[in-house]
Each structure stands twice: as C-alpha cells, then as structure tokens.
Amino acid sequence: xxxxxxxxxxxxxxxxxxxxxxxxxxxxxxxxxxxxxxxxxxxxxxxxxxxxxxxxxxxxxxxxxxxxxxxxxxxxxxxxxxxxxxxxxxxxxxxxxxxxxxxxxxxxxxxxxxxxxxxxxxxxxxxxxxxxxxxxxxxxxxxxxxxxxxxxxxxxxxxxxxxxxxxxxxxxxxxxxxxxxxxxxxxxxxxxxxxxxxxxxxxxxxxxxxxxxxxxxxxxxxxxxxxxxxxxxxxxxxxxxxxxxxxxxxxxxxxxxxxxxxxxxxxxxxxxxxxxxxxxxxxxxxxxxxxxxxxxxxxxxxxxxxxxxxxxxxxxxxxxxxxxxxxxxxxxxxxxxxxxxxxxxxxxxxxxxxxxxxxxxxxxxxxxxxxxxxxxxxxxxxxxxxxxxxxxxxxxxxxxxxxxxxxxxxxxxxxxxxxxxxxxxxxxxxxxxxxxxxxxxxxxxxxxxxxxxxxxxxxxxxxxxxxxxxxxxxxxxxxxxxxxxxxxxxxxxxxxxxxxxxxxxxxxxxxxxxxx
Numbered sequence: 224x225x226x227x228x229x230x231x232x233x234x235x236x237x238x239x240x241x242x243x244x245x246x247x248x249x250x251x252x253x254x255x256x257x258x259x260x261x262x263x264x265x266x267x268x269x270x271x272x273x274x275x276x277x278x279x280x281x282x283x284x285x286x287x288x289x290x291x292x293x294x295x296x297x298x299x300x301x302x303x304x305x306x307x308x309x310x311x312x313x314x315x316x317x318x319x320x321x322x323x324x325x326x327x328x329x330x331x332x333x334x335x336x337x338x339x340x341x342x343x344x345x346x347x348x349x350x351x352x353x354x355x356x357x358x359x360x361x362x363x364x365x366x367x368x369x370x371x372x373x374x375x376x377x378x379x380x381x382x383x384x385x386x387x388x389x390x391x392x393x394x395x396x397x398x399x400x401x402x403x404x405x406x407x408x409x410x411x412x413x414x415x416x417x418x419x420x421x422x423x424x425x426x427x428x429x430x431x432x433x434x435x436x437x438x439x440x441x442x443x444x445x446x447x448x449x450x451x452x453x454x455x456x457x458x459x460x461x462x463x464x465x466x467x468x469x470x471x472x473x474x475x476x477x478x479x480x481x482x483x484x485x486x487x488x489x490x491x492x493x494x495x496x497x498x499x500x501x502x503x504x505x506x507x508x509x510x511x512x513x514x515x516x517x518x519x520x521x522x523x524x525x526x527x528x529x530x531x532x533x534x535x536x537x538x539x540x541x542x543x544x545x546x547x548x549x550x551x552x553x554x555x556x557x558x559x560x561x562x563x564x565x566x567x568x569x570x571x572x573x574x575x576x577x578x579x580x581x582x583x584x585x586x587x588x589x590x591x592x593x594x595x596x597x598x599x600x601x602x603x604x605x606x607x608x609x610x611x612x613x614x615x616x617x618x619x620x621x622x623x624x625x626x627x628x629x630x631x632x633x634x635x636x637x638x639x640x641x642x643x644x645x646x647x648x649x650x651x652x653x654x655x656x657x658x659x660x661x662x663x664x665x666x667x668x669x670x671x672x673x674x675x676x677x678x679x680x681x682x683x684x685x686x687x688x689x690x691x692x693x694x695x696x697x698x699x700x701x702x703x704x705x706x707x708x709x710x711x712x713x714x715x716x717x718x719x720x721x722x723x724x725x726x727x728x729x730x731x732x733x734x735x736x737x738x739x
Contacts, residue, residue, distance in 0.1 A: 224658075225655065225657070225658055225661075228658055228662060228665065229657075229661055232661045232664040232665050232668070235664070235665055235668035235669060235672070236491050236664055236667075238487075240490075240671070241487055241490045241491075243671075243672070243675055243676075244320065244324075244490055244494055244671065244675065245319070245320075245490065247327055247675050247678075248320070248323025248324050248327050248499070248500070249323055250679075251323075251326035251327050251330050251682070252322075252323055252326040254326075254682070254686060255329060255330075255689060258325070258329055258521075258689070259322055259326055262521050262524075263525070265518070266521040266522060266524060266525035269282050269513075269518045269521055269522050270282055270283055270286060270522055274512045274513065274514070279348045279510060279511055279512030280512065281512065282513060282518065282519060282522050283435065284435050285507045285508060285510055285511035285519060285522065285523075286507075286523070286525075286526055287435045287439065288507035288510070288610055288613060289503075289504050289508065289522075289526045289610075290438045290526055290530065291437075291606035291609060291610040292498060292607055293496065293497055293498050293503075293527070293529075293530040293607075294438065294441075294442060294496075294529075294530050294534055294603050294606070294607070295392050295395075295496075295603050295606070296391055296392050296395035296604045296607070297495040297496035298496055298530065298534045298535050299395070299538050299576075299603065300576040300577050301492040301495055301496050301535075302314070302317070302496075302535050302539050303542060303548070303575060303578075303580060304488070304492060304575055304576065304660070305317060305491070305492035305493075306543070306548050306550065306579070307548060307549060307550060307551055307556070307575040307579070308550075308575075309486075309487065309489055310470045310475075310477075310481055310482075310485050310550050311463075311470045311475075311478065311485075311539075311543055311550075312467060312469075312470030312471035312472070312473075312475070312478060312482055312489070313470075313471075313486075313492065314467045314471075314489065314536070314539045314543075315468060315470075315489065316471060316489025316490055316493060317489045317492060317496070318493075318531065318536070320489065320490050320493030320497065320499070320531065321497050321499070321527050321528060321530070321531035321532055321535075323499075324493070324494070324497055324500060324527050325524040325527045325528060327499045327500040327678070328497075328499040328500070328504050328520075328523050328526065329520040329521065329523065329524040329689075330520070330685045330686075331352070331500065331502060331504060331678050331685075332505050332508035332519060332520045332522075332523035332524070333508075333516045333684075333685040334359070334505060334682075334685050335351055335354070335504075335508045335509040335519075336505075336508055336513065336516030336520065337355065337516045337684050337685070337688060337704075337706065337717065338350060338354050338355040338509075338684075338713065338714060338716075339354065339509035340715065342620060344629065347510065348510045348512075349509060349510070349617050349620050350508070350509025350617075351380075351502065351505045351509060351614070352373075352376050352380070352502040352505055352674050352677060353374070353376050353377040353618055353621040353622075354373070354509070354621060355677075355681060356369055356372050356373040356677050356681065357369050357370050357373035359681040359684060359713065360681070361712070361713045362712045362713060372677065373621070374622065375673065376502070376670070376673045376674065377618040377621045378622070379669050379670060379673060380502065380614065380615065380618040380670055381615050381618045381619055381622070381639070382666070383666030383667070383669060383670055384612075384614050384615035384618070384666070385611070385612070385615040385639055385646060386642055386643070386645075386646045387646075387662040387663060388662075388663050388666045389608045389611050389612075389643055389647050390646050390647070390650025390651075390653065390659045391650060391659045391660055391662070391663035392607045392611075393415060393604070393647040393648075393651035394651060394653055394656060394659040395576070395600050395604045396411050396412075396415060396651065398576065398577065398656065399577040399581070399596060399600045399601075400597050402581065402593055402597070403594050403597035404594070404597070408651060408652050408653075408654075409651075411651065412647065412648060415605060415608070415647060415651065416647055416648060418605070419605070419612075419644065420640070422609055423609065423612045423613075424640070433606075433609065437606055438606055441599065441603060442529065442533070442534060444599075445534060445537060445599050445603075446533055446537050448537075448595065449536075449538070449541055450537075452544065452583070452584065452587050453540055453544070455587050456544040459543075459544040459545075463543045466543065467543070470482065471485055471486075471489075477562070480552070481550075481552065481562065484554060491664065493531060493535075494667060494671060495663065496530055497527045497530045497531045498530075498667075499527050500671050500674060500675045501671045501674060502670045502671065502673070502674030503610075503614050503670070504526065505523075506613065506614040506618075507610070508520070508523045509617075514702065514703050514704065515688070515695075515703060516688050516717075517689050517691070517702065517704075518702070520689070538580055541583040542565075542579045542580055544583070545565075545567050545583040545586045546565035546567030546568070546569070547565055547567040547573075547579055547580075547582035547583040547586070548565040548567075548569060548583075549561055549563070549564050556657070567582070567583070569582055575656075576656060577596055577597070577600055580592075580596045581595075581597070584596060608643070611643070612639075612640070612643050616636065623635060684706075684709075684711045684714070687709045687710070687711060688704065688709070688711075691704070703721075703724070704717055704720075704721070705717065705721040706718060
C-alpha cells in the first residue's frame, strides 16, 4: 500500500503538474495586469472594510477561514520536507508559487463569488469550483459535460478533504507532541477529536468565529518568534538568502545536482501550503458578504502572501539560519543518501518534519523549541482540519441538491462528520509520516488538476469582474456588481441582488446605469 501511494503521488504531482501550476500562474499574472502588486491597496482595504450579514460572513472572517486551511502542517513540516528533499533552493520556488499563485487565487475565488448561491437548508452562502464549473456555461451546449465535471470535482473534493488531507494535519500534531513531551500518539489525537466535534457541529458561523480568533493570534506569535530568531542570527541573513537563490538555479556547488528536485519540492510544498489553484480558497471566498466579487478575489490573493511569504519564510529561516537540517541526494529519507548536513550538526535521530524547526528554535531558547513548535502546530493544523471540514461540507451540499429529502441530507452531513473524525484518528495514530503525506499529495494534486484546467476555460467572468471593478474605482465609486451589464450568464444571486438594489433605491435600471 505504501508503494502504491508513493507511485500515485509521484505521478499525479510529476513534471506535467509542476509545469501546469507555474504556467497557469504566469498566464493569470499577465492576464490580470500584475494584480499581485497593482491591487495590494485594494487587498488591504477590503480586509478592513468588509461587510457581513445573516447569510454571509465578513471578508476578514472569510480570509481567516481561508488562512485556517492554508496555514497548517505544510508551513512547518512541509517546509522542512521541501528543504530536506529539494535543498534550500526549494524555498525560492515556494516563493515563486506564492507570487504566481496569487493571481491564480484571484481568478478561482472571484469565480466562487460570482456563481455562489444560498443553501436551501441554512440560508448561508455556498460556492466553490463545483458550483462555478456547472454554472459558468450552463446556458451552452456543453452544460451536460460541465455538470458531470462539476460532480467529479465535488466527489474528489469530499474524499480528499474529509479523508486524505486531515490525516496529515493530525499526524503533524501527534508526532510533534510526541517529540516535545513524549506523549503517546493517542492522547493529542483524542483531544483533537473532541474539540473538533464541538466546533464543526456549530456550522459555518462557529467555524468563522473560531478561525477569526485563533488564526491571527497564532500567525502573529509565530512570525514574531521567527523575527526574534532572525535578530539573534542576524549574521546569517545574507548567507541564508544567498544559499536559497544559488540553490534554486543549480549554481550552488553542494546542491547543484538536485536543483530539479528544488523546483519539484518547492512547487509541491508551495501548493500544499498556499493552496492557490487547488480549489479550496473559493469555498470560503463564496461565503463572504461583498458588493463586488473582485473584492473577495483580492482578499484571497493576499491570503497566499500571508501563508507563504510570511509564515513559510519564517519556518525556512528558523531551519536554515541555525543549520538544523539535512538534505538528501534522493527524495527518500535514507541516512545513506544524505547529501549534506546543516552546519548545526542535526542529530540523526531527528526525523524530517517538525523536528527540523523544533531543533532550530531550540538554539535560541534551549528546551523551549520543541514545545513552542508543538503548540504552533497544534493550532495551525487544528484550524486547517476545521477548514477542510467546511470545504468538504460545501461540496457535499452541492451533491445533495439531488437529494430532495431533508432528513436524508442531514444524515449525509453526519456521515461526513464521522468520516473526517475517522481520518483524524487514523492520521493521528499513524507512525508512517510518509504515508500520511503521500495521501495528502494525492488529494491536493487531484483537486488542483481538475480545478486549474477548469479555471483556464472559465476565467473570463473573473477577468470581466476585474475590469469592471477597476473602471468603477477609477470613476470614484464603491464598486457594485451587476453581471447583466458584463454579459455574464447564470450568476443568479447577483442578478437578484442588482434587481433588489434598484428597487430599494427607487430607480430604474437605466438610472442605475447612468449613475455608474
């Protein structure tokens, strides 16, 4: 089974996958006119000024749910794994994935907003790839294929988000606590299960409120700790960045032979961490209450920066500046294949993963590093599991539109809740970290393949929304979205909203157009 998982993971996230992610990010960067830099003021403004309602959460809450999903084990164990198997140069390619992926995230999350709808049972906003894949071209002859493709994505997402991916996060929690305090794996696993059950039963509002409290606090504390470590090791700042850039392009004498692995592992772990293009961000983006879809697209584009450029970079500096890492000549954790050992002389007993960061932080505060990273992983990974559940439930909601009975729909939701708890139990008790990561890579890769190919075809409504937003901002207006003026079909929620806005203002559509 381990060999099969490794084979599937390697093929799903092989060279074609790397090319697809980078090429899509570069293409969307060009098509959006360098949105990643040009619209940074809009990103920050919307985070602060976002609205909320009985049906939708605020832009800030949506960002926190998104970051809860993005900031997880990948930001600590994932960065360590990328360095171990791709060398320091993998960090550069994680940065590149963040920069290019920010534009990709804008496209997918704006599409999520454009084609969102209200849940018939709860009244909450729902949306995501399955919704926009079906709706974007529902009025064309290809509607049958679109619906089948959407159903496939929803099924793959439910499986990946409820079973494949939570196990990685649970494994990160239990193994880090085992390393820090010698706790048996079952102790933290049971605690996580109990708290998880309480929160997910509360629904999206409970999840949003929890994420809004925990995510900012844990990210700020973690980054401050990394800055403190940077100050202590200030003499290593230039050498670390020099090693990252030289290794990224094969110019480093030690890591030159594995620069191809630097690209592969940087992109793989970059996508696993920031999730740009994976199709997860649009779920929380669709839940936000905004006056224009582009607004939430900007917020989610900024989320990629927070995840990779801030949190992942903090972990990378912890590890590289202290020399607490080992790099392997092959993508297998085998002592006989060690290419180089960091100058910190990391003990062979430390496994690839959280242990690298724990050992690095320990150099600043001896005896504290293991506990600090264990606590950080607890909060990072736990909020990610919660976000996974929310996204899995959203895709299940899409599939349940063909289930007319309310009782049957509630029963399916409970099945999903049980499934994710089983995944947490299995992952938390697993002693095979490689198997957990392999399943996670399969889930991430399958979703990303389906979603990126979809948004390359469905990109035009998101690009029209961007142009419309910029035009309204240039005219000094607070952008309001009306899909009919842009020729966007099937955005039913926004059409209804525009009609109600015109009626509420007591104006005709022609008068509204004249004002715009």
